[in-house]
Amino acid sequence: MIHTKDLYFKYPGAAQNTVNGISFDVGAGEIFGLLGPSGSGKSTTQKVLFKLLSGYQGSAQIKGKEITDWGKELYSQIGVGFELPNHYLKLTALENLAFFQSFYDEGLDPMELLKMVGLEKDADKKVGEFSKGMKMRLNFVRSFAHNPEILFLDEPTSGLDPSNSRILKDIILDLKNQGKTILITTHHMEDAEELCDQVAFLSEGEIKKLDSPENLKLEYGKRTLEVRTYGSNEPVIFDLDQLKDDKSFLELVQSGEIKTIHSKEANLNDIFIATTAKK
Amino acid sequence: MKKLYTLIKNDLKLIVRDKTLLSFLLLPPVLIIAFKFLTPILVETAPILEEYRVIIGMFASIQTAIMFGFVTSFLILDEKDENVMNVIRILPISGFYFILYRLLFATVFSSIAAYAMITLSDIAHPGNLEAILLAILYGMTAPTISLAISTYAKNKVEGMAYFKGIDLLLMLPIASFFVGSSLSMVFSILPTYWVFHFYETSYNDAPAFEFFAVGFCFFGILISLLLFQFRKRVFGR
Known part of the structure; x- marks a missing residue:
């Protein structure tokens, strides 16, 4: 559904490329996460893909068609949730949704x-009276109000409290189950881990690592087990591969002294730092 | 047509819910009534002003016409301020459609308001055909103002300052009637010079269509240049 191959983009007047030869594919019904620090090229890549920026090099395709070959009909196929709220503040939430929906042939019930x-x-209520979180929620539902096949979401949980963030993530997963293809950029690694089938870590416009969160966690993790006991403040580390033959571990299990026990696979925060830190 | 109706309905809501925009929208009829009733009193009080009726007419008409340009520019500035412009750009209709429809409406309403001022206020009537042509020229100030403000002003505070500056610039060629003929041409670099001279000449029953032609072309070129700048700066195209 979304395909890029050796994609380059440079802003007019800039000395360097903001997007530096990135390639990735997002299949139908997949959630793909573009992760990386600020200025790494995540939002620029999205803007190239939904045609807000022109003049790229390489290939960027939506549904097998090069972005430059799409006309305005592209916007019936895709939905965009921007990072910052963008509504008519003097209109109500319902008026905002209804107004933007009126330009599409298809639409979901705004009240729903x-x-x-x-x-x-x-x-x-007029949107001018909304909090940032409320505006972000309105941004989010507007992005798929016309029932598009592909969704681009830029920091969808930014500015939301944990309960509302949960609601949005559940909706995103539900949209995936309906077969929607979703490209997300986010700074929240926990969100990416929970939502994405694949993630790409971007730094300085390049993809440093691309895989499923599960594979990346295994690749970057240690095959060790950390056990904390009631008798000591220091954890005891065991080799996972030797565990079944490790007598000291088996004795510890039988002793009833174990307070906590954790395998030491990496999380996406560790991988983020490892892959995107500037040398 | 349905989309046009949606746009008009939306813009009307935005104007009615903003006190500044609403007052600017209602100002033209107030100005027409004020000039209609105050000009005779003014001329009676200071009879010398009788000679300057056409100058009063120029001033009154330009002040009436620019209001719609202001309203349109502030609608667009609001969309820039509130980042709505990004959403407009990803709609399945051209973002430019949003702007062109507004410019067209602003031109039509400005022309109607200017025509009403010229013909109903009885300040200085230049003749029927001339009044229509003058109204067209005055109407063209609306898209000029809208595009200049919405392209270059970063926010509404800057927009208000630009509006005052542009208003002054547009009125400046009135000074050409008070300076010698050699200096007068200096003001011809401003489009309203041609509008005002068309008004004055036709009011005095002299052939004046060359002023209309130059004024029309001047505004046409200026609006085209501003449209190009608007596309580049606001839509990044």
Whole structure:
């Protein structure tokens, strides 16, 4: 559904490329995460893909068609959730949704959309009176109000409290189950780990690592087990591969002294630092 | 047509819910009434002003016409401020459609308001055909103002300062009637010079269509250049 091959992009007047030869594929019904520090080229890549930026080199395709060959009909196929809220502040939430929906042939019920993100009671309130979190939730539902096949979400959980963040993540997973293809950029590694089938770590416009979160965690993790006991403040480390024959571990299990026990696979935060840190 | 109706309805809501924009929208009829009733009193009080009726007419008409340009520019500035412009750019219709429709409406309403001022206020009537042509020229100030402000102003505070500056610039060629003929041409670098001279000449029953032609072309070129700049700076195209 989304394909890039050796994609380069340079802003007019800039000395260097912001996107530096990246290649990735996102299949139908997949969630793909573009992760990386600020300025790494995540949002620029998205903007090239939804045609807000022109003049790229290499290939960028949506549904097998080069971006440059798409006309305005592209925007019926895709939905975009921007990082910053963008609404008419003098219009109500319902008016905002209805206004933008009126330019599409297809559309979901605006009131149902507001209900999904807990804004039904605020449907007739002017958006100017909304908090940032409320505006972000409205941004989010507007991105798929016309029922597109592909969604681009830029920091969808930014500025949200944990409960609302949970609601949005559940909706994203539900959209995936409906077969939508989703490209997410985020700084929240926990979100990426939970939502994405594949993640790409970007730094200085290049993809440093691309794989499923599960594979990356295994690749970057240590095959060790950390055991903390009631008798000591220091953890005891065991080799996972030797565990079944490790007498001291088996004795510890039988002693009933174990307080906590954890395998030491990496999390995406560790991988983020390892892959995107500037040398 | 349905999309056009949606756009008009949306813009009207945005204007009605903003006190500044609403007052600017309602100002033209107030100005027409004020000039209609105050000009005779003014001329009676200071009879010398009788000679300057056409100058009063120029001033009154330009002040009436620019209001719609201001309203349109502030609608676009609001969209820039609130990042709505990004959403407009990813709609399945051309973002430019949003802008062109507004410019067209601003031109039409400005022309109507200017025509009403010229013909209804009885300040200085230049003749029927001339009044229509003058109204067209005055109407063209609206897209000029809208595009200049919405392209170059970063926010509404800057927009207000630009509006005052542009208003002054547009009125400046009135000074050409008070300086010698050699100096007068200096003001011809401003489009309203041609509008005002068309007004004055036709009011005095002299052939004046060359002023209309130059003014029309001047505004046409200026609006095209501003449209190009708008596309480049606001839409990044």
